Amino acid sequence: MNSIHPSAIISGAVTIGTGNTIGAFVVITGPVSIGDDNWIGTGVVLGAPPEVRSFEHPRDSTAGAGRGVIVGDRNIIREYAQIHQGWHSTTVIADESFIMNQVYIAHDCRLGDGVTLASSVLLAGHTGIGAGANLGLGASVHQRTSVGTGAMIGMGSVVTRDVPPFGKAYGNPARLRGVNATGMERSGLSAESVAAVAAAYAGGVPAISALRELALIPELAPSIDDWLRRIEP
Numbered sequence: 716m717n718s719i720h721p722s723a724i725i726s727g728a729v730t731i732g733t734g735n736t737i738g739a740f741v742v743i744t745g746p747v748s749i750g751d752d753n754w755i756g757t758g759v760v761l762g763a764p765p766e767v768r769s770f771e772h773p774r775d776s777t778a779g780a781g782r783g784v785i786v787g788d789r790n791i792i793r794e795y796a797q798i799h800q801g802w803h804s805t806t807v808i809a810d811e812s813f814i815m816n817q818v819y820i821a822h823d824c825r826l827g828d829g830v831t832l833a834s835s836v837l838l839a840g841h842t843g844i845g846a847g848a849n850l851g852l853g854a855s856v857h858q859r860t861s862v863g864t865g866a867m868i869g870m871g872s873v874v875t876r877d878v879p880p881f882g883k884a885y886g887n888p889a890r891l892r893g894v895n896a897t898g899m900e901r902s903g904l905s906a907e908s909v910a911a912v913a914a915a916y917a918g919g920v921p922a923i924s925a926l927r928e929l930a931l932i933p934e935l936a937p938s939i940d941d942w943l944r945r946i947e948p
Contacts, residue, residue: 746783756794765802765822861945864938867895880938
């Protein structure tokens with residue numbers, strides 16, 4: 716059973732699983748698929764048309780427009796966050812992410828599992844955020860940029876270049892400042908893996924060849940390989 720506030724407006728092709736809480740004045744416009752046990756706070760806008768100048772916006776405000784949004788399971792989406800329809804592909808929020816108030820997630824973005832987006836984070840179109848990444852208060856990410864698994868982005872940062880897995884980046888423009896050792900340790904990665912990534916990132920963003928060497932370490936391989944697939948043509 717779901718708890719849906721009577722003031723919420725849900726229209727179009729929307730499917731909702733079970734155990735979800737949908738707060739007051741939420742607007743959901745399909746095509747949208749929502750999994751189970753999500754918490755969606757007051758004023759969230761989910762499924763607005765892609766925010767693209769050339770996109771033909773629908774005349775009917777309740778009509779679906781775009782390639783949809785998928786929200787997985789056990790996500791928390793706080794007050795007044797906005798998640799837009801896909802333009803070229805579906806916008807995807809995987810599982811167990813914590814999306815704080817007034818976050819903006821543009822068309823075609825893809826979030827992995829367990830992502831944290833602090834208040835007022837802005838993700839431009841086609842952005843990819845790897846599993847377990849943590850973006851600080853007010854960070855902005857340029858379109859078509861990839862933030863790797865387990866990366867940490869400092870508050871107020873302007874991310875204009877890809878950030879590799881487990882990287883720590885901050886500034887305007889954001890630059891790689893080392894490794895997110897604390898995040899790696901909390902995720903259960905070994906001290907040896909932490910040291911290997913720290914050594915590779917000591918001089919800034921490593922060469923692709925260095926990342927491929929890191930991918931030879933079994934517990935790092937899934938995260939490194941996923942990021943390489945996303946950034947390589």
